[in-house]
Amino acid sequence: MKKCFLFIFTVCFVFNLSVAQKSKPLALKRAPIDTSKFVLVEGGTFKMGNDRPVEAHEAPVHDVTVKNFYLAKTETTFDELDKFSKETKRDTTPGYQWGRGKQAAIMTSWLDAVAYCNWLSEKEKLSKCYLINGSEVKYLDTAKGYRLPTEAEWEFAARGGNKSKGTFFCGSDAINDVAWFKGNSNEGPHAVAQKKPNELGIFDMTGNLWEWVWDWYDSNYYKTSPKTDPTGAESGSYRVMRGGAWYNDGTYANVYTRQNAAPGFRQNSVGFRVARTYY
Secondary structure, eight states: OHHHHHHHHHHHHHHHHHHHHHHSOOOOOOOOOOTTTEEEEOOEEEEESOSSOSSGGGOSOEEEEEOOEEEESSOOBHHHHHHHHHHHTOOOOOOGGGOSTTBBOOSOOHHHHHHHHHHHHHHTTOOOSEEEETTEEEEOTTOOSEEOOOHHHHHHHHTTGGGOOOOSSSSOSOHHHHOBOTTTSOSSOOBTTOSOOOTTSOOOSSBSSEEEEEEEOOTTGGGTOOSBSOOOBSOOSOEEEESOOTTSOGGGSSTTOEEEEOTTOOOTTEEOOOEEEOO
16 A cells, blocks of 8 residues: 555646756757857946036936846948848948048948848847838837947946946046047048957947947936836937037036937938847
8 A cells, every 4th residue: 555655646746847847947948159259248236327417418327227138249340230221222321531441430320220130130030129110110128139239238238237446437536548529530530449448348428429229318317217227208309319420529428428319310420329128
């Protein structure tokens, strides 16, 4: 009788264990990423904005927490953008007298940037982050592909993330060490990664080109911003740009400066860098 009971107990235990193992959700396999081009920015909490701003929309200072994410070490280059333009038969943006190759890609609109992100996701067989219908763009927050950083992610990374030394510019208090700006640019943008990187190994978030981020612009957004992973206003007419450019003086090259433009706006001082959600 005891042997029979032990046999039945053993069978039931093995069966239940088998069912439990089968019902356990499978761990999601993380898609690889090129660590020569991307940095893992470990999430954290920081003080966003400035209480002595260049412009009022850069205040007030407020606490923000962001999750882990990947960010490109450099602005998107013409080498990268030209592949996208050729494969999608999109108009190639001009480089003017500054050349192409490793030159930071200029004349890119916000709409160009999100289309590039979708193309890059498709190339790597990742789910696209954007549903694009002409000028209407919806962010698919369950997607695992490439995207633009949010404004909060951008500023957190520019400040050096959890390794921040509290510098005024991205990686230094000495602007000439880390930025192409009005005082040293010779009136034009430059190839990426020619200046020193910041604490995270990221280049050119100060100066060179204004960089598009995801967020709709709202001059009062900082007063109502969520504390965790803010993504900007619900709607608007303009998208946010960050970082200053080659023609700006140093006051526009700090880590908290904000600007904005229409999603279709193109200029020889505007570009972007790519992000990806860490999952």
